Structure formats: structure tokens, C-alpha cells
Amino acid sequence: MTRFVESTITFPYKRSLGPVIGAFMSALTDKRILGIRNGAEVIVPPMEWDPRTGAELAPDFVEVGPAGTVESWTWVPAPSVQHPLDRPFAFAFIRLDGANTPMFHAIDATSPEAMADGMRVAPRWRGVREGRINDIVCFVPGEQSEVEGTDAGAQIEPVVLMEYLASITYVNPVSPTLDRVVDASRERRLLGQQCPVCGRIYAGGRGHCPIDAVVFGIDDDLDLPQTGTITNFAIVTPTQYPGQTETEPFVRAFVLLDGVEVVLGYQPVVELPYTDVRVGQRVAAVWASPAEAVDTGGQMGGTFGQLIGWMPNGEPDIENPDLVNRIF
Ligand SMILES: [Zn+2]
Secondary structure: OOEEEEEEEEEEEEEEOHHHHHHHHHHHHOOOEEEEEEOOEEEOOOOOEOOOOOOEOOOOEEEEOOOEEEEEEEEEOOOOOOOOOOOOEEEEEEEEOOOOOOEEEEEOOOOHHHOOOOOEEEEEEEOOOOOOHHHEEEEEEOOOOEEEOOOOOOOOOOOOEEEEEEEEEEEEEEOHHHHHHHHHHHOOOOEEEEOOOOOOEEEOOOOEEOOOOEEOOHHHEEEOOOEEEEEEEEEEOOOOOOOOOOOOOEEEEEEEEOOOOOEEEEEEEOOOOHHHOOOOOEEEEEEOOOOOOOOOOOOOOOOOOOEEEEEEOOOOOOOOHHHHHOOO
């Protein structure tokens, strides 16, 4: 039976909003929606440049809405955690009164039957507003704005930065090959697969040869050497984003295994300060003791199973200028 591994990747960022988006976000905290004048038109949300010509727009803001008219919509029957509402709702293009362009937002309607092009909607504001687009929880049918909970009032300080945490969760099947590689690692064996067609050897549990499209079976397994040479490395200086557990610079190295044309990418080094890592350095695999169970499942690089990383094995460096070209 195929196993699956669920992974979540999150990446935070901050962006400075600038004079136009900053003014828009600041006004949201005061329950006001601003557009920007572009000739005879009013663009909402405001843009810094004319979308047709690219010409810079003067910061000539116009308050619009807050009510508006639905121009088009789509129903979301099963919201995900990242949607603005936790129950079925509509996404819609809403042209706020006084605007010439529609704004994209959610509408809290009871059913698709409650939705129609041309219907009137008004914002439901968050009680505590921070200068984000979701200061508007959603729009609701009718002419009347509302506030969710107690109205905490406008922010005094202008909103100049937006902090955002993007997050994606995905599920990958684990190939039987990777299962065997992880099982072998519990016995401190580095298992690879040799393509029966082209003879290339792969590590890391890849389940097929990408050149011949051969799916590997158990007969293609072979034990790989546990010594190799560093061909390339990167020093990673961690920034303290959420979930980052490293605080000091660390190395990810590419290791060319002895006697096989296999390069393992993004390998940790052990008992080797990042300032001392060199191309040509000889290293050997370091395995976790059975007590220190690790399974990083690193199909896309990194270690796998009980392999912790690589440490110097005391042999003299290999002098070969071609090593630096070996990253695959
Ligand atoms: Zn092949």
C-alpha cells in the first residue's frame, strides 16, 4: 500500500506598502475604502500606475462605497482553511459606488440562489482592524455596512508594512523504493538503485530512471559506498522566520560517492565547522543511533532515514578542478 507524507512549506515576507497601497490600507482601519483617480476613472483598490499606459498616478484619492454592486461571482461550496469564510460563500467582483473598476472580495450569502449579478452588497468590517484587505471580513447582501464584534476604531499610525505568511500544504506519495532506502538506513546501509537499461545509479529513493522511464524494482537495489568527496557546498545563514530552528550558519554540501557516479545534494556536515568546509574534502556517512530516530523523508535532497550527515574521514583532500562541476 502506498504511503503518503504530508508536508507544509511556509514562507513569511514583509512588504512596504508605499504611498498608494499604504493609504488604502490605512483608510481600511477607519472603515473607509479609497480609490485613486485616473483621469475620469476611479480605480479601486488604488494602483500606483495606470494599468493601460503604465504612467505613474498622482496620489489623488477618492472615497468610494462602502456599498456596491456585484458584477460577477462564483460560488465556493467547500472552503479551505485559507478562505476568508469557514462556510460556503461567493467570491465576487464588486463595483463599489463611485468606482469604475470592480474589487474582488467574498460575499457571505446563504446559498448560490441568494446570489445574482447586479445585487447590492455592503462590507462587514472586522472589529479590530490592522490595515489589511481582510479588515473587510466579507460583503453582505444589502445597503448596510456592519461591524463584527466591538469596533476598536481606526489605527492612529499610518500602515506602512504588510507582514504575510504564505503557506502551502501538499501530500506526496512515498515510493516503495524510498521505503526500502529508509528501511536499509536503519541498518546503516546506503541503498541505491541501478537502472537496468542505462546503468546509471541513483540515490535517495528515486523510484525510476528519468532517462529511460524505468520503474525500479527490488532487483535494481544495490548498496552504495559510504565515503565520498565534497564537490560543492553552500553556507546557509539562517534568518529567523517562523519554524526556523537553526540559529547559526550551517553547511549543505554535495557529496560525490566513491566509485559510483552519484552525487548526493544538500547534505548536512557533522563535526565540521562551516568555515572549514572545502571542495575536495573526504567525508564518510554518519548514522543516527537507533535511539535517535530521524526520518526527514528527504526525497528532494537532504538526508533520509537514519543518515545524519557527513564528517571528515581523515583522508587527504582530492585535488581535481572538475569536482566543482559535479552537482548531479
Ligand atoms: Zn536509465
